[in-house]
Amino acid sequence: MALNIVCCVKQVPDPETPASAFRVDEGAKKVVPAPGIAPVISQFDAIAVEAALRIKDAKGEGKITVLSLGPDSARDVIKHGLAMGADEGVLLNDQALFDGDPFATATALTAAIKKIGDVNLVLCGRQAVDWDFGVTGLAIAEILGWPAISITKSVTVTDGTVRAERVLGDAFETVEVPLPAVVTVSNELGEPRYPKLPQIMAAARKQVTVWTAADLGLSPDQAGRSGSRLNLERLFIPQVKSQCEFIEGDTPEEMAKNLARKLREAKLI
Amino acid sequence: MSGILVLAEHKNGELIGLSTEILGAARRLADQLGEKVVALSLGSGAGEAARKAITYGADSALTVENPALDEYSGDAWVAALLAAHKEVEPSIVLMGQTMVGRDLAPRYAVRAGTGVAMDCIDLSIEGGKLVMTRPVFGGNAHASYTSKTSPAVATVRAKSQEPLEPDPSRSGEVKAISVDVSSRSKVVGREEVKAEGIRLEDAKVVVSGGRGLGGPEGFEQLHQLAEVLGGAVGASRAVVDLGWVPVSLQVGLTGKVVTPDLYIAVGISGASQHVAGITGVKNVVAINKDKDADIFKISRYGAVVDWKPFMAAFLEECKRLKA
Ligand SMILES: Cc1cc2nc3c(=O)[nH]c(=O)nc-3n(C[C@H](O)[C@H](O)[C@H](O)COP(=O)(O)OP(=O)(O)OC[C@H]3O[C@@H](n4cnc5c(N)ncnc54)[C@H](O)[C@@H]3O)c2cc1C
Numbered sequence: 001m002a003l004n005i006v007c008c009v010k011q012v013p014d015p016e017t018p019a020s021a022f023r024v025d026e027g028a029k030k031v032v033p034a035p036g037i038a039p040v041i042s043q044f045d046a047i048a049v050e051a052a053l054r055i056k057d058a059k060g061e062g063k064i065t066v067l068s069l070g071p072d073s074a075r076d077v078i079k080h081g082l083a084m085g086a087d088e089g090v091l092l093n094d095q096a097l098f099d100g101d102p103f104a105t106a107t108a109l110t111a112a113i114k115k116i117g118d119v120n121l122v123l124c125g126r127q128a129v130d131w132d133f134g135v136t137g138l139a140i141a142e143i144l145g146w147p148a149i150s151i152t153k154s155v156t157v158t159d160g161t162v163r164a165e166r167v168l169g170d171a172f173e174t175v176e177v178p179l180p181a182v183v184t185v186s187n188e189l190g191e192p193r194y195p196k197l198p199q200i201m202a203a204a205r206k207q208v209t210v211w212t213a214a215d216l217g218l219s220p221d222q223a224g225r226s227g228s229r230l231n232l233e234r235l236f237i238p239q240v241k242s243q244c245e246f247i248e249g250d251t252p253e254e255m256a257k258n259l260a261r262k263l264r265e266a267k268l269i
Numbered sequence: 270m271s272g273i274l275v276l277a278e279h280k281n282g283e284l285i286g287l288s289t290e291i292l293g294a295a296r297r298l299a300d301q302l303g304e305k306v307v308a309l310s311l312g313s314g315a316g317e318a319a320r321k322a323i324t325y326g327a328d329s330a331l332t333v334e335n336p337a338l339d340e341y342s343g344d345a346w347v348a349a350l351l352a353a354h355k356e357v358e359p360s361i362v363l364m365g366q367t368m369v370g371r372d373l374a375p376r377y378a379v380r381a382g383t384g385v386a387m388d389c390i391d392l393s394i395e396g397g398k399l400v401m402t403r404p405v406f407g408g409n410a411h412a413s414y415t416s417k418t419s420p421a422v423a424t425v426r427a428k429s430q431e432p433l434e435p436d437p438s439r440s441g442e443v444k445a446i447s448v449d450v451s452s453r454s455k456v457v458g459r460e461e462v463k464a465e466g467i468r469l470e471d472a473k474v475v476v477s478g479g480r481g482l483g484g485p486e487g488f489e490q491l492h493q494l495a496e497v498l499g500g501a502v503g504a505s506r507a508v509v510d511l512g513w514v515p516v517s518l519q520v521g522l523t524g525k526v527v528t529p530d531l532y533i534a535v536g537i538s539g540a541s542q543h544v545a546g547i548t549g550v551k552n553v554v555a556i557n558k559d560k561d562a563d564i565f566k567i568s569r570y571g572a573v574v575d576w577k578p579f580m581a582a583f584l585e586e587c588k589r590l591k592a
Pocket of ligand 1: 128
């Protein structure tokens, strides 16, 4: 069976944006992009592409399509996937598809996966690093009726089976499911490979297929905000009161003594 | 029927702490809405867990006491939850943001034809609707959601809700239901991550290290300090990714939520994703050489200092005070 993998990748505001530069527009219920900080590929999604490449490297065959839902700029994350070594790119670019909850997003991605055709493995990040839901991958599996393994640190494919190790906090569990299947990937898999210049240049020349809601056969009420099952009521920055008491001391040793005594007085040690 | 359905996770009949917290939250919501709380527990010991769930605030409980459900399996557990859904026709479904909840809630929500808000830290009723508030963008912002579809489904972050005092005199019906536990997935191996000493989640004192320690050797001293203080060692993801410590020590959004009385952060910058794991901690102590580090913003005490000369002396002083 020829392996046909789709990796879902999302463009997000850089999660390393310092908290001081992070702003929201409460009226529009949107995050205001921090000036000078370019959006990036959601970290776990890059790791999903890495997982796909490792499978392809091991098997010596397979096709990897990177699929993204987002505006024109999301082309960059598709190009990133292509530069890492993926074969094809598809962008779902249509205002009607945007601002959906994970269910609406999964509906659109699923329609695209069906349109790509003959897909037997879908890889996603464990969660997007902007809205931190961790729902989309599993929702794709449920909509397709495929088995899924979530939050994994290794993924291998043999014959008609995918085997992955789940990260359980205090254990790792190796799980097998038959293909076709969906697997979501965590950072424990390891660093995604960094594209090299010739690959970046080759990726820049590659065509990205663009589809709209109509191309996917989705009606407006199935997609984006209208197709969502959740209503975003409010988006706000929580207030934290800073009241740190800084420990004095002329030397590190003196500070150490002072802190220990302070904690003792407060009955914390 | 309608009501609030709560997945009561347990180990051999003993409810996990987070489940008691969610039962407390469910009770408060149910009282406002004039609804009932129904607990669901699965696997061996489910009956025992169900009776405990009632003492913690449930009105009644459903059980599937099938050993095939002792270990989590997505297919089998979602089937059990859907069977309970049919019994209760809930307006709200709550479960923990545990390794189970993270996998189960999305599967269940899609099959039940509804949405899900993951990792909620606040649940309230406004205009008869459940408002589910969750940290987003790594904790930099909070987002509040309502559900357009029924039931409203949420997973709940550990230590964000207060449990009730268990009341052994509370009683309620416990009903066994049966489900098809077949599964398309097969567990073919399990590797425990060996944890020494006190569990991070149960520790009264947590000493955590970050990239500022400069290398895995730094954790030696943190272990010594934890031992002196009777606590456990935690870590930031940066050092887990660097392979200095195992992933079981990771505190934060994608790691563990901890609630010690005292959290000592050594060489940790205080990225929102790390802080997500300690939002419930009142006494954070930060040791960091950068006075502008974000960790100080959520700390009660701070020492702006190079950790190395500091820690040796701190360890000695703690030993002396504890002696
Ligand atoms: C989606 C997502 C999920 C994440 N989940 C988590 C999570 O669960 N947990 C988590 O921890 N992180 C998580 N992160 C990563 C997080 O964003 C940070 O990158 C990470 O917490 C940084 O770790 P750190 O503070 O140890 O390292 P750094 O940010 O490198 O900070 C090191 C600190 O040490 C200080 N320092 C350096 N040298 C010394 C010295 N000699 N003495 C004293 N202080 C010194 C520095 O001033 C600095 O403040 C996540 C990120 C993303 C995008």
